[in-house]
Amino acid sequence: MDAASLYKSLDEPDKADHLWRYTPWRRVHPSGDLNEIPIAASPKITLSCLDDSVALVGISVEEGVVGAEVLPESDEVTASFIRAAAKESVYTLRVEKNFIANSPIVLDIDTGDSNCAIHLTLDIGRNCEFELITQISGAAPWTGFLRTGRIGDGSILNDVVIGHTDSGVLLRVDSIAIGRDAQVKAGTVSSGSARTKADLRYKMGETGGHLNVLGSILSASDMHLDHHIEIHHDAPETFSRLDWHSACGGNSRTVGTGMLRVAKGARGADAGQLFHNLLLSEKAEADAIPELEVSEHDVVGCGHGTANGPVDEDQMFYLESRGFDTEEAKDALIAAFLNSTLVEMGSDTLHNWLAEHLQDELDDLKS
């Protein structure tokens, strides 16, 4: 069955489902007419290196190549919908085995100004070691971005996706398998779009996988940013941590829902998830719902937690006693809060780049 037929055969998702509790499908569909699949344009894609003196050898983006299948653990509605919308917009990021880059690789995705969809497959060979910044920008009223694929055995990848479209809706789906002994940091920096719905799923189906999922989310005005993260421990000796920081101001709302599934037989799994929300105004709203499903008794640990609160008054006083005026102190604390996860996403070079980006976004929100 092709993607469009599959999508049309499915029922409208139920709000009782963890994934759809806070942002119904109807609100992130491009038109609201659920039977309609838009003709979406292809984005403009550019691959470069942050250090422009580095030649891109062993890494490339191939157009029109049918990529990896969506994992069975992923949501069928969103994945089939984006696949159908992106049938003319299929790409593969192919990375040869043993590829190593000392400076972050940048994949720019410019959505343009009309509805846009892309299905990108990550085909990352074994024993690679690099950092990837995927930056989605543009003025499309609706953007669908699906990533499928596999991180090769023994590879070390710092993978950061930055969503800062001007406005509109961003529907983002990750459906990614982590190879044996691969070490992956999957970062999300989200500070754009009027509405974001992200469904990020990672499957650790082979032993020794090590995954850190990190989020730095900044919402303001009337933005609505909803991220759902699922981590599947299907193999023994797999490790994951989810650390998600959302700073929420104006009338905006952030949602973070997490699901850790540890399958029977995933002995020695070690998993944890934490959601922190910083509320910057009385009207801002933040929800964080971590959930666990553990079917294996012999685990190192499985934990979850949430923390919500306004800016800490003692921290404010400390900074004010050092000459920061009230606004400067608040800005510094918001930046620090988001930086706590940003700094974990990769190298100093990557962090400095991300920190600059974040500061620009903070300045933009104030202007």
Add this chain to the structure above:
Amino acid sequence: MATDIPVLEISNLHAGIDDTPILRGIELEVPAGEIHAIMGRNGSGKTTTANIIMGHPDFEVTDGGVELNGENLLEMEPWERARAGVFLSFQYPQAVPGLQVGNFLRKSVAAIRGEDEAKGAEFRKRLKDAMTELDIDRSFLGRYVNDGFSGGEKKRFEILQLMLLQPKLAILDETDSGLDIDGIRTVAKGINAAIRGTDSGALIITHYSRILEHVQPDKVHVLIKGRIVKSGGPELALELEERGYEWLEKEAEKSA
């Protein structure tokens, strides 16, 4: 150059928290170039005094005044007081995960001493010299403010800020607590370097006399139940070390 106007003048200060009075008429003057010590038991009002001078929003001043070089501090916000020249070394400095020490110091020096003072080779040299004096490793600059610092590291970091910010008035709240003797010597060296021979003044708040062996105070004041009940020279600290506070508490009760 010393002037007749004291760096700090506290007159008839009454203050409290949530309608509970804590300070009951403090009178205190710290002239330029002098280091004074306030000693007292836990709960006597020492930290409250420090917080009120810095402008902590939880405390309410019900009467009296606090002036810095003749300027009314009580009308200023905490950050305005910092920029006017008040520095408080906290008993328990706040951790700010995510805020790098290097950035924090640059912003703080820029806010208090001006942008020009916070950049260039001269700033870097002052920073390096102060860190060397306090035996602080360069890697410190990449860490987050007080995040995961040991007790001694927190206190040394407070004194590093004191040395860089060069305030008119330094209030050191229990800076010696949690420090071993080497730490006290190092911190004392920093305090002496920042205050002695300058127009600045300092108020050392302490429970013990240990730090006063290394930072010789010009005056020692004893605070009991929100009032200064006795003032004297450095010998008063030694007397308190030998005799404790009970005799003064009895004297205070008699005169109350």
